[in-house]
């Protein structure tokens with residue numbers, strides 16, 4: 448904290464000094480230079496009348512001021528160039544660092560290449576795992592010998608304790624981590640979508656948020672309309688035209704004025720949207736593009752349960768093949784199979800039908816009273832709220 452304060456103070460002082468010197472030092476020097484011939488009674492000055500001298504003084508003075516501003520701008524430009532070159536150096540260092548990065552899991556990959564299940568990525572109709580093992584970059588086994596297929600329209604829920612490797616499987620699919628062993632068959636890239644907790648929020652209009660990476664021109668060329676976009680916003684519960692209790696699902700308070708954005712409205716969405724609204728918009732984009740396969744990696748943790756269930760239900764109705772990670776047992780209601788990681792050292796796992804446990808999930812609700820002690824610590828509040836809990840027997 449004290450370091451930050453010192454840095455801010457130092458940069459404030461140097462900035463004030465720099466601006467002061469630029470503005471006044473230049474003009475003072477200029478003033479002296481103008482004044483010199485007058486004071487020294489230079490011979491050519493003697494021929495000028497008083498009004499001509501005043502005109503000479505004023506115009507030269509203005510030129511000096513303009514020069515001071517130009518010098519100030521020049522300093523500002525050097526600052527910006529300095530910042531830009533700083534960014535460029537950091538990007539270059541990052542790229543060099545990536546190039547010289549020691550290969551990860553190279554020994555394990557070499558060993559697998561000599562064995563029965565060399566690492567292979569191939570394109571296909573379904574998402575299929577054959578003898579796939581997932582390792583952490585430090586070589587720790589997370590899950591061993593995965594064998595299953597996700598057909599079009601099927602929904603699989605991945606469950607397991609924290610850190611057991613659920614997301615790691617998707618890191619391998621996205622090629623962020625190397626595939627060590629086994630064959631992964633995947634549909635073409637444009638047919639598979641990944642939604643994570645934090646999703647990219649593009650710049651542009653509300654329409655651009657939904658149709659990204661398409662442009663408006665591409666959208667029109669593909670025969671899609673603004674009505675399609677509005678429908679997807681409604682399905683994702685983030686529509687500025689759906690109003691409950693006087694409040695739209697998407698509205699902003701701009702200096703006391705309620706603003707419900709239209710499709711053409713451009714805002715700083717990254718700043719203006721809450722994390723939950725960003726997650727809902729990611730679903731609107733998913734519904735708009737409707738890929739055949741979608742990987743949902745705990746991408747609804749900022750969304751209220753009723754809306755979350757509706758979003759999963761919509762995926763089912765759109766017949767998307769869903770591969771989702773979640774700790775919420777009630778989501779079994781929207782999936783057919785459950786891939787459960789045991790999180791043990793052997794990397795064991797089981798695949799079972801959700802229907803085996805689905806019926807055992809029940810929703811209990813109870814009325815809870817908020818404690819609100821008085822001075823004696825006894826009084827109970829009259830405020831109550833309903834609490835819903837999901838149980839698996």
Ligand SMILES: Nc1ncnc2c1ncn2[C@@H]1O[C@H](COP(=O)(O)OP(=O)(O)OP(=O)(O)O)[C@@H](O)[C@H]1O
Pocket residue numbers: 583584585589607608609610611612613614615616
């Ligand atoms: N970028 C990384 N580099 C190295 N190890 C990582 C990295 N990300 C995660 N890990 C490790 O890999 C293991 C599996 O992590 P992963 O994120 O797949 O777990 P998870 O089952 O999805 O956990 P959670 O339910 O908490 O999200 C963990 O031990 C974690 O520490």
